[in-house]
Every structure is written in C-alpha cells, then in structure tokens.
Amino acid sequence: MGSNIQQDKANRYEGILETMEEGYFEVDLKGNYTFVNDSVCKIHGVSRGELIGLSYKKYMEKETAEKVRKVFSQVYQTGKPYKLFEWEIIKADGTKAVEESSVYLIRNARGEGIGFRGIFREISERKKMQEVLRQSEERYRTILDNIEEGYFEVDLSGNFIFVNESLGRIIGIPKEKLLGMNNREYMDEKTAQRIYGIFKEVERTGLPGKVFEWELKRENGKRAIEECSVSLIRNDRGEGIGFRGIVRDATERKRLEEEREKFIAQLQTALAKVKTLSGFLPICASCKKIRDDKGYWRQIEAYIRDHSEAEFSHGLCPECKEKLYGSFLEEENKGEN
Secondary structure: OHHHHHHHHHHHHHHHHHHOOOEEEEEEOOOEEEEEOHHHHHHHOOOHHHHOOOEHHHHOOHHHHHHHHHHHHHHHHHOOOEEEEEEEEEOOOOOEEEEEEEEEEEEOOOOOEEEEEEEEEEOHHHHHHHHHHHHHHHHHHHHHHHOOOEEEEEEOOOEEEEEOHHHHHHHOOOHHHHOOOEHHHOOOHHHHHHHHHHHHHHHHHOOOEEEEEEEEEOOOOOEEEEEEEEEEEEOOOOOEEEEEEEEEEOHHHHHHHHHHHHHHHHHHHHHHHOOOOOOOOOEOOOOOOEEOOOOOEEOHHHHHHHHOOOOOOOOOOHHHHHHHHHHHHHHHHHHHO
C-alpha cells in the first residue's frame, strides 16, 4: 500500500515537471546534468539522452561558465538559494539564448550537499525588447539633449524628474541641480500660484495646456520670460501621474516686441503733433492773404505757421529784386565799372 502511494506521488511530480514551461534541471557537484525535463531539452534543442551527463562548460562560453561556477560554489558554501541570475547558453544549432535561473542545493539524508537543482526560463525575447527600448530611450534622450527648446517632466507636486540640457540653460540653473527641484524654488509666489492653476486644469481636463508665459529671475539676477506648453503624463491605467512640457526662451522676442511698441507709441505721439494743410484755401489774388475759418484775412506766413510745423525765413526772389530795386542796382553796377 505504501509503495503505491509513493509511486503515485512520483508520477504526479513527474507529470508536473514534464508539463512545466520552465526548464527544470538537476546537476551533480561537477555541474553535469543528472536530470532534465522536456522544457530543458526544447531550449537546448537536443534529446534528453544527449543532455544527461553533459557538463555546463560544454554549452557555454568560458566567461559565462566561470560566472555559473561561482554561483554554484556560493550556493554550496552557504546552503542558500541563488535566485534570478542570468546566463547565456549556446544551443545545438549554434544560436544563443539568455536564461534566467534560480539554483538550490540538493542534500542527502545526512544534510550533505550532493548536487544542485534549478529552474530557468528563456528570456531572450525579453532581453531583445529591453535592448530595443534601451536604444530607443538613448536615441530620444540624445534628440532631447540636442534641441534648443527645454524639455521637462515633473510629478504631480511639480518636482522635476527629468530635464534636458537646454532647460537648464534657459532657466539658468544647471540640469543636475534642477532634478528634484520644485517650481516654487525658482518662481515668485504669484507666478507659482498661476502655474499651479494651469497644471491643475490640465490634470482635471486631460487636455494639453495652451502656450503660456511666465517670468522669473535667473541666478545671475537677470529677468527672463519663458514660453511654455504642458500636457499630462498617464500610466498604463490612464491615470495622471505627472506632466511633460516644452519651454522656449522668449526674453529676446519680448524685448523686441516692447521696443517696437515703444517706437510705435513715440511715432503716434509725434504724428499727433504734426499739423497738416488740406482742402481749398481761400487766398486773395492780389495781396495773397488767406481767409481763416473765422473769416479773418491773415498773412500767408502766419496762417501756414499756425497750421503746420513750418518756419519762415524771408528774402527776395530775382524777379522781385529786379522789380523793386532795379534802377538802384543799375546805378550801383555802373559805379563799380
């Protein structure tokens, strides 16, 4: 009866091991396979008979084999499991696979270590995805660090969790110092309250914030005007967990706009002072006086002076000089001859 129960247990455990997707293995103290399940065979690409008695050194590169030896040695010396370490095997077809494994010491009835057992799963695809993500992150990080605009990410409390180099330059605070800093540390209270309201509205609606401006004083004491747009960062469940945004330095543009507005105002003031003459002017055909709006006849010089910015200097044209002083000029010329 007892032997049947033992056999049933053995069959049950064997059935579990053979249906596992993970590879289960046992090795002796030298690292030679003494038992493997079907998943180990599938991963290696060889039969069970070919694996039993095979040393780990035969399907690993030298550097990896040394890493595995140190792990097994540590497990043997301490008796404690070594969980989730990665190692690379060479399959029968020559391709490589990355495994994630946990190793435990096998003891005999006297508690002596006689071998190792472990479970591993192939994570080659996961490692490839991680590498793709790493390269993608590195590429985008390079792009962000080379654009002129400042890029930032903050948590819901307004603390910087990521910034690019340009943001540090625009705000006037080094990138390393900005990380972890709250916006209230470089804004006055009024500006900080306004920015808080904008960010809360973005969080409430989920809609990106339109371009808005805010003013600050850089560490060198100079006034700066920044132009910013912001959007919500969401997690996998669609919950808002922070904000990301783009910042542009609008200081020079605002200075030019202010100078232009000042120039236009000055020009409008100057034009308002300029008096112009237009329409028909009633002028006497004989004495050349002009009749003003009140009906008085005035000297042309006085009328033009009052209705424009012109000033007069008097002299005689050649015709009038001849008409008025012709005989006198003739006598004067004779005397000179």
